[in-house]
Amino acid sequence: MEESLRAGISAVTEKKLYSPKTATSSVKVSLYDDGKLLISGSGNTAVFAGMKNFQLSDDYLPPWVANEKYDDFIKSAEIETTVTPSNMDFWFWIAKNLTAAPAVPSSVTSLNNTFAGTAITVAPAIPSGVTQMSNAFELTSITVAPTLPDSLTIMNGTFSQCKKLKEMPKIPEGVTQMDGCFMYCTSMTTATAIPKDVVSMDELFNHCSSLTGTVTFYNTAEDYDECFYAASTKKGTMLTVNYGSSCSNINKVIKTKSSNSNIVKGKLVSK
Amino acid sequence: MIFTEKKLLAGALIVAMVIFFMPLQQVSAASKPGKVANFKATNVTQTSVTLKWDKVNKAKGYVLYEKQNGKYKKLAKVSGTAYVVMNLDKSTSYTFKVNAYKKTGKRYMYGKGTTLNEMTSEVGGIIKSWNIGGNGKKAL
Numbered sequence: 212m213e214e215s216l217r218a219g220i221s222a223v224t225e226k227k228l229y230s231p232k233t234a235t236s237s238v239k240v241s242l243y244d245d246g247k248l249l250i251s252g253s254g255n256t257a258v259f260a261g262m263k264n265f266q267l268s269d270d271y272l273p274p275w276v277a278n279e280k281y282d283d284f285i286k287s288a289e290i291e292t293t294v295t296p297s298n299m300d301f302w303f304w305i306a307k308n309l310t311a312a313p314a315v316p317s318s319v320t321s322l323n324n325t326f327a328g329t330a331i332t333v334a335p336a337i338p339s340g341v342t343q344m345s346n347a348f349e350l351t352s353i354t355v356a357p358t359l360p361d362s363l364t365i366m367n368g369t370f371s372q373c374k375k376l377k378e379m380p381k382i383p384e385g386v387t388q389m390d391g392c393f394m395y396c397t398s399m400t401t402a403t404a405i406p407k408d409v410v411s412m413d414e415l416f417n418h419c420s421s422l423t424g425t426v427t428f429y430n431t432a433e434d435y436d437e438c439f440y441a442a443s444t445k446k447g448t449m450l451t452v453n454y455g456s457s458c459s460n461i462n463k464v465i466k467t468k469s470s471n472s473n474i475v476k477g478k479l480v481s482k
Numbered sequence: 483m484i485f486t487e488k489k490l491l492a493g494a495l496i497v498a499m500v501i502f503f504m505p506l507q508q509v510s511a512a513s514k515p516g517k518v519a520n521f522k523a524t525n526v527t528q529t530s531v532t533l534k535w536d537k538v539n540k541a542k543g544y545v546l547y548e549k550q551n552g553k554y555k556k557l558a559k560v561s562g563t564a565y566v567v568m569n570l571d572k573s574t575s576y577t578f579k580v581n582a583y584k585k586t587g588k589r590y591m592y593g594k595g596t597t598l599n600e601m602t603s604e605v606g607g608i609i610k611s612w613n614i615g616g617n618g619k620k621a622l
Contacts, residue, residue, distance in 0.1 A: 237615050238615040238616075239614070242610045243607065243609065244607045245573065245605065245606040255617055255618045256615060257619070258618060260620055260621075271620075271621070274612045274614075284609070382509055
């Protein structure tokens with residue numbers, strides 16, 4: 212998977228990577244010879260969208276990430292408290308030797324792909340204003356999910372392939388997108404509830420083979436392909452799927468399971 | 483008679499002792515060097531630091547110490563007001579102390595110590611740096 216994430220990134224000249232013209236504050240990123248990445252200075256930062264026309268593009272990645280030589284060298288990271296980024300998308304993307312996440316500044320609202328593919332085992336605290344966390348912890352070894360803020364709306368792939376994650380966190384009421392959110396979380400044994408505003412949940416619990424207990428859907432999702440594919444397949448698992456009155460397609464959602472999934476329809480529940 | 487001589491001898495001895503010790507006590511109290519002022523670290527690198535301080539009036543020299551495992555270990559005795567500490571570990575915190583001293587005859591007299599707490603050596607050399615300051619808009 213790591214290789215496939217890397218695919219599409221090729222060597223580029225560094226001057227293409229970012230534009231100093233956007234440098235309207237003093238924030239500087241320094242990579243030291245001991246592997247420390249220090250983000251210093253003060254104020255907001257430029258945004259690295261990572262993609263152009265829905266395709267990963269080196270030109271849009273942070274320069275220390277786009278160049279594999281630097282990305283692989285990062286072992287630790289620190290963000291000075293005077294740095295107040297609003298967006299940390301891709302900041303530590305596939306920094307495979309980064310073992311501990313730095314504290315995330317309270318100014319941050321977007322954490323898409325931020326820690327994906329790193330070696331962190333403990334998730335940092337998520338600030339109260341964060342709205343997007345797609346793929347934020349994908350492919351990491353975290354065992355406990357962070358508390359998710361009420362501001363959160365988009366969490367596609369947030370915990371995808373977190374194979375050591377034990378429990379599903381409480382999902383905030385404002386979340387609308389959860390495609391692949393827990394895909395391949397093979398150690399996750401517990402599930403919580405899917406809020407009523409979630410419209411997209413393709414592959415939500417895909418390959419969550421240890422899921423057992425109860426999950427409740429309060430939403431009527433438009434997209435739910437392979438939501439339960441290969442879920443609850445381990446010996447001894449049994450997942451009961453309850454549903455709220457606002458969920459009108461629970462039978463179709465359950466049908467996405469595999470033939471060897473131990474999943475049954477539960478009961479109508481009120482909030 | 484014998485008693486009187488003994489008394490006289492004892493009295494003379496006491497007087498001699500007072501004469502011998504009194505000036506010494508006065509000298510020692512009066513000439514203890516002062517406390518070192520403006521003790522600071524300059525030229526901090528990954529592996530070395532230059533310690534500097536102000537000259538103390540009438541001090542013969544200075545003794546520098548480094549705190550190791552809670553105890554001060556003597557680093558050097560110097561006559562000047564600067565010393566380069568070598569072989570530091572990078573990104574490590576150090577505490578140093580300096581005392582001025584004076585020598586009278588064979589006796590050393592030390593002033594009060596001045597401490598430089600938790601001086602940190604350089605993190606390491608910068609391999610590469612980027613300016614990413616911005617206003618929250620796309621970099622390109």
